Amino acid sequence: MNEMKTLLQAFNEAPYPVGGHGKRNVRVLQEVLKEIDENLDSDVYGKGDIIEDFQGRMADFLGKESAVFFPSGTMAQQIALRIWCDRKGLPKIAYHPLSHLEIHEEDGLKKLHHIEPILLADKTRVIGLEDIMNLQEDIACLLLELPQREIGGQLPDYQELEAISAYCRERGIKLHLDGARLFESTPYYRKSAAEICRLFDSVYVSFYKGIGGIAGAILAGDKEFVRESKVWKRRHGGDLISLYPYILSADYYFMQRIDKMEQYYNEARELADLYNQCSGVTIRPIEPVSNMFHVHVEVSKEHLESIFVNIYEKTGIGFTRYLQETSENSCYFEVSIGDSYADLPKDRLREAFHLLNQELSILI
Known part of the structure; x- marks a missing residue:
């Protein structure tokens, strides 16, 4: 019965999830390995053709001199910031209050590297040039997240990015x-x-988010920066004897999906239009600027869970697996478009939104 089923259970049973690339199960790796020569040599402690070729191609794609593969972005970014702070002899950096480093890493930057973060801008918008110009103290590095996930994937204007980059370079502030x-x-x-x-001194990219690989990240910059980052990678225990399952999946899904980013972006805008037609629903940002956005609903989490479970069972459409409460009478969830959206039966999707709007109109 609906009242006995959780939102997650109902979502997992729904045959048509709206976001992502499908379930993250062993199939993700099996698909990669089915055409790989079983005699292909693995990487060994960061050496070997598998890892070195991939690093070289990613450096070229990102327009940087060199790149190194990491098992996690958390490790890669802390190391990047440590290098820039050591170079300047100043353990201070600046980033957004909702940066991953601030809210998801258990103070790793502070506890492991003794680096002091300075928070810029408020929690509702991206960092702008004025925020940086108003800094009251020196910093070694500024970190910008593109897009800013925790506020719905917002992005600054490109001209603002260029201005920030120029300002940082004039003042000797590294931009990560x-x-x-x-x-x-x-x-x-x-x-x-x-x-x-090109606007940044160092760059981290993930291979399990929009790309949909198993795990892993690339950190890129000039040759000396990458050489130092490899030393820190060893110090952090990131030099596993072999990383090839991560590298092979990153490479495979990168080639499969890098040319679909425009498709995902357009589909996110299409989906946002459907949400915008529902009572009590607000999209942030109002128009998506990437493949992701947040859906805020003026209904309690408990009520919306019940509505969603009913819709999932009637239509097979799964909007989300979770809801985040923002008040007693409101909640939100994140949408991130991948391969799954193109496979949705559009008649069922329209029915699901009709039911959603119908239920919300009664409550609001």
Whole structure:
């Protein structure tokens, strides 16, 4: 019965999830390995053709001299910031209050590297040039996240990015890009990844988010920066004897999906239009600037869970697996478009939105 089933259970049973690339199960790796020569040599402690070729191609794609593969972005970014702070002899950096480093890493930057973060801008918008110009103290590095996930994937104007980059270079401030979803921002900017990365001294990109690999990240910059980052990677225990399952999946799904970013962006805008027609629903940002956005609903989490479970069972459409409460009478969830959206039966999707609007209109 609906009242006995959780939202997550109902979502997992729904045959048509709206977001993502499908379930993250062993199939993700099996698909990669089915055409790989079983005699292909693995990487060994960061050496070997598998890892070195991939690193070289990613450096070229990002327009940087060199790149190194990491098992996680958390490790890669802390190391990047440590290098820039050591170079300047100043353990201070600046980033957004909702940066991954601030809210998801258990103070790793502070506890492991003794680096003091300075928070810029408020929690509702991206960092702008004025925020940086108003800094009251020196910093070694500024981190910008493109797009800013925790506020719905917002992006600054490209001209603002250029101005920030020029300002930082004039004042000797290193500029680091948290590009966890960099690839997903390229359609909005109408720029290549390399063009965007040229504005930054160092760049991190993820291979399990929009790309949909198992795990892993690339950190890119000039040759000396990458050489230092490899030393820190060893110190952090990131030099696993072999990383090839991560590298092979990153490579495979990168080739499968890098040219679909425009498609995902357009589909996100299409889906946002459907949400915008529902009573009590607000999209943030109002128009998506990447493949992701947040859906805020003026209904309690408990009520919306019940509505969603009913819709999932009637239509097979799964909107989301979770809801985040914002007040007693409101909640939100994140949408991130991948391969799954193109496979949705559009008649069922329209029916699901009809039911959603119908139920919300009664409550609001």
